[in-house]
Amino acid sequence: MIAYLNEEEISDSKFDSLTRSYIKNQMSFGVFETMRIDSTQGLYLKDRHLSRLIRGIKSIQAESKKCFDLDLSLIADYFELDILFFQKKLREKKLKSVVLRYQIILDGKNPNKVVRMLKARPVITYDWRQLKIKIGKTIFPENTLQKGRKDIDRRVYDKASKELDKRFYDAILCNSQGYVIEGIKTNIFAIKENCLYTPPLSLGGVAGIMRQIFIERAQEAELNVIVAPLHYRELMQMDAVFLTNSIIGVVKVDYILGPGRKRSKNIFKPSSNGFQNILALNILENNHLYKRIKR
Numbered sequence: 001m002i003a004y005l006n007e008e009e010i011s012d013s014k015f016d017s018l019t020r021s022y023i024k025n026q027m028s029f030g031v032f033e034t035m036r037i038d039s040t041q042g043l044y045l046k047d048r049h050l051s052r053l054i055r056g057i058k059s060i061q062a063e064s065k066k067c068f069d070l071d072l073s074l075i076a077d078y079f080e081l082d083i084l085f086f087q088k089k090l091r092e093k094k095l096k097s098v099v100l101r102y103q104i105i106l107d108g109k110n111p112n113k114v115v116r117m118l119k120a121r122p123v124i125t126y127d128w129r130q131l132k133i134k135i136g137k138t139i140f141p142e143n144t145l146q147k148g149r150k151d152i153d154r155r156v157y158d159k160a161s162k163e164l165d166k167r168f169y170d171a172i173l174c175n176s177q178g179y180v181i182e183g184i185k186t187n188i189f190a191i192k193e194n195c196l197y198t199p200p201l202s203l204g205g206v207a208g209i210m211r212q213i214f215i216e217r218a219q220e221a222e223l224n225v226i227v228a229p230l231h232y233r234e235l236m237q238m239d240a241v242f243l244t245n246s247i248i249g250v251v252k253v254d255y256i257l258g259p260g261r262k263r264s265k266n267i268f269k270p271s272s273n274g275f276q277n278i279l280a281l282n283i284l285e286n287n288h289l290y291k292r293i294k295r
Contacts, residue, residue, distance in 0.1 A: 056149030148207025239272035
């Protein structure tokens, strides 16, 4: 692990403790991005990550009535400089590729005070051949996240993470009515009868970058994309389910463990028309994070 506070190297534990203190401080606001960065190629999907970071800060300004005087071009400048700084550190430490968490913390009492925090972890390789997820027991509270931003307050997700063990890659968070919001670390898509479904951000959750790319590619390929409430019972009846984020790209789900079930349900139907049409369209083939979604 490598961590920095305004370009000063700190311990991983200090990064976590500072983040917790900012969350508890009612006058602190923060957003973050989780990104893949390479020592030679730089930051993947950089413009999209910066755009979402700026949108998150704008939503903080609108909701908190704080930090209105903050010059957002300053955030963009910091972002560019910090990425170059970190890329240089990777080369110095002879690391090729890592997952970077980049945080911006704002002070409601001092709108011109900006704290930048970076923490990196190794890229983890998973066995995608038998990917299992579960419907989580943790209820996603209404209005936990506004405007799809990635807020540093991840206590709901941290609570849900305690339900996971090594059998499951992710848990699906639902609201009190049982409608799917997202995974702890992913957005979710499903295929049924040639339609691609994904939950709306109006229910909560993060505006995932790979989620948006998947939607854009599907629409370009004239696939019927339905952004609408999706109950977990409906999810369990789909022909195929995918998880997306900007680190893993797009991966298929093989099994879903439903509430009260002792065994996972095989969710993947490779012979379905919808799944075969997704393969035939190759809508993600040219994306650098494309994962093979065949058996």
